Amino acid sequence: MELVCPAGNLTSLKAAVDAGADAVYIGFRDATNARNFEGLNFDHDSMAQGIAHAHARGRRVFLALNTYPRPEGWPTWQSAVDRAADLGVDALIAADIGVLDYASTRHPGLNLHLSVQGSATSYEALRFYHEQFGVRRAVLPRVLSMAQVRQVVEHSPVQIEVFGFGSLCVMVEGRCLLSSYAAGKSPNTHGVCSPAAAVQWVETSKGLETRLGGVLVDSVPKGANAGYPTLCKGRYQVDGQTCYAIEQPTSLNTLDLLPELTEAGVAAIKLEGRQRSPAYVRQVTQVWRAAIDSCLRDPEHYRPLQEWQQVLGRVSEGQQTTLGAYARTWQ
Structure with a gap:
């Protein structure tokens, strides 16, 4: 089972590789990348350095080119595919059918992975991408139960x-346009959820308000911590109550499920967090490297260590973790 870790910059890439990642995933500094935040990601030189650092240590580098092109911007996505091939990335992670078609036709030797942004939740969908574009691996959306994951793996023609x-995404993962409502940009089209230019922090007599494009997302008392404002994880008035109407801020943590994921035949575990710090990347990579190694050595007696859970708990969104959809026995 491969450990695939996030890297939002060269420092994070080196931290992940040196802490035990088998592969890292990165992106260009443009809208081709669903984590297109200011100050993050790679230009040509830093990407070349990162790839060299990883390859010298026997690790792999995947490029996330995982947004959906707008017609006027198509040449940007074509150029990104060409640059990725020239740089020698080990895989291109893509979602858009046009991007996959261009990559498979123009660069037939390029290893293609289907992004979680593709929202493929059935083996029939995976078979389509494999037959049409030669996709070799797919990242499943975080909406499937453990039973559904097993079924997909059993019948899938790809890893x-x-x-x-x-951090968790909500509803139909890969199709989030909520950010566009308030800020005019979404992860799927511009590569950014809640762009910093649209974020407002407003001090009031009652505490701190967080707004996105003028839309009130949350309000916390004075002295309390306020999370980064995203519409899906905001609090709203519903039926006379103020609550997290769509998704409560929390993080996925599947350490407990490692034996089941291994037995199911999952090829790789992916960690989220390209927008997080190098310190975060180093800590979560170290924990997951140790956990995967422990599970593979003796899956029958594997148990997550308390110190692993404590580290992950400290860096989790809202300092809370969940098994998410994996634990939905009714699915």
Whole structure:
């Protein structure tokens, strides 16, 4: 089972590789990348350095080119595919059918992975991507139960990668346009959820308000911690109550499920967090490297160590973790 870790910059890439990642996933500094935040990601030189650092240590580098092109911007996505091939990335993670078609036709030797942004939740969908574009691996959305993951893996013609830790996405993963409502940009089209230019922090007599594009997302008392404002994880008035109407801020943590994921035949565990710090990347990579190694040595007697859970708990969104959809026995 491969450990695939996030890297939002060169420092994070080196931290992940040196802490035990088998592969890292990165992105360009443009809208081709669903984590297109200011100050993050790679230009040509830093990407070349990162690839060299990883390859010298026997590790792999995947490029996330996982957004959906707008017609006027198509040349940007074509150029990104060409640059990725020239740089020698080990895999291109893509979602858009046009991007996959261009990559498979123009660069037939390029290893293609289907992004979680593709929202493929059935083996029939995976068979389509495999037959049409030669996709070799797919990242499953975080909406499937453990039973559903097993079924997909059993019948899939491609390797399956699943998220093991990190911030959760909601509803139909890969199709989030909520950010566009308030800020005019979304992860799917511009590569950014809640762009910093649209974020407002407003001090009031009652405490701190967080707003996105003028839309009130949350309000906390004075002295309390306020999370980064995203519409899906905001609090709203519903039926006379103020609550997290769509998704409560929390993080996925599947350390307990490692034996089941291994037995199911999952090829890789992916950690979320390209927008997080190098310190975060180093800590979660170290924990998951130790956990996967322990599970593979003796899956029958594997148990997550308390110190692992404590480290992950400290860096989790809202300092809370969940098994997410994996634990939905009714699915």
